[in-house]
Amino acid sequence: MNTVSEASVTELGDLSNAANMATLTKAELAEMIFERVGLNKREAKEIVDLFFDEIRDALVHGDSVKLSGFGNFMLRDKPQRPGRNPKTGEIIPITARRVVTFHASQKLKAMVEVTDDKASRQSSVRASAAETQALYTPDFA
Numbered sequence: 571m572n573t574v575s576e577a578s579v580t581e582l583g584d585l586s587n588a589a590n591m592a593t594l595t596k597a598e599l600a601e602m603i604f605e606r607v608g609l610n611k612r613e614a615k616e617i618v619d620l621f622f623d624e625i626r627d628a629l630v631h632g633d634s635v636k637l638s639g640f641g642n643f644m645l646r647d648k649p650q651r652p653g654r655n656p657k658t659g660e661i662i663p664i665t666a667r668r669v670v671t672f673h674a675s676q677k678l679k680a681m682v683e684v685t686d687d688k689a690s691r692q693s694s695v696r697a698s699a700a701e702t703q704a705l706y707t708p709d710f711a
Contacts, residue, residue, distance in 0.1 A: 596622065629670055641674040 596618050603614035625643065628635050635643040646669050653664040674682070 637675075639675055639677045641672055641678055644671050644673065645669070646671050 597615075600611065600615040600618045603609060603617060604611050607614070609617070625635050629643060629645060632645060634645070637643075648667050648669060650666040651664050652661050654660070655662055
């Protein structure tokens with residue numbers, strides 16, 4: 571039985587540039603499980619759905635979700651506060667609410683930083699190569 575490796579996250583492409591940022595969907599997660607673990611597609615989709623259902627249910631019931639090596643989903647109660655209508659400038663109350671927050675683990679932050687550093691170096695190498703080519707390419711226009 572194969573397992574999903576930490577390195578597989580970097581196979582999604584250059585995640586450092588927001589314009590080029592890939593988005594991993596639930597369907598793609600199910601496809602990855604299908605390919606790497608060997609379950610059929612229906613079972614892989616069920617596992618992904620069950621995983622997110624459990625996280626959702628825990629949060630709905632007021633529990634925090636801690637995923638070791640990934641991060642924590644927590645609930646935060648925000649008090650009522652004054653806001654402003656951008657059209658009229660009128661001060662209006664923003665109601666109190668409960669929001670879900672996510673705090674990435676140190677391990678995840680370190681992995682993202684390493685990926686970001688590699689992408690920055692690759693991008694600067696590409697830029698340097700393009701600048702060099704522009705300097706030595708004759709302008710016939």
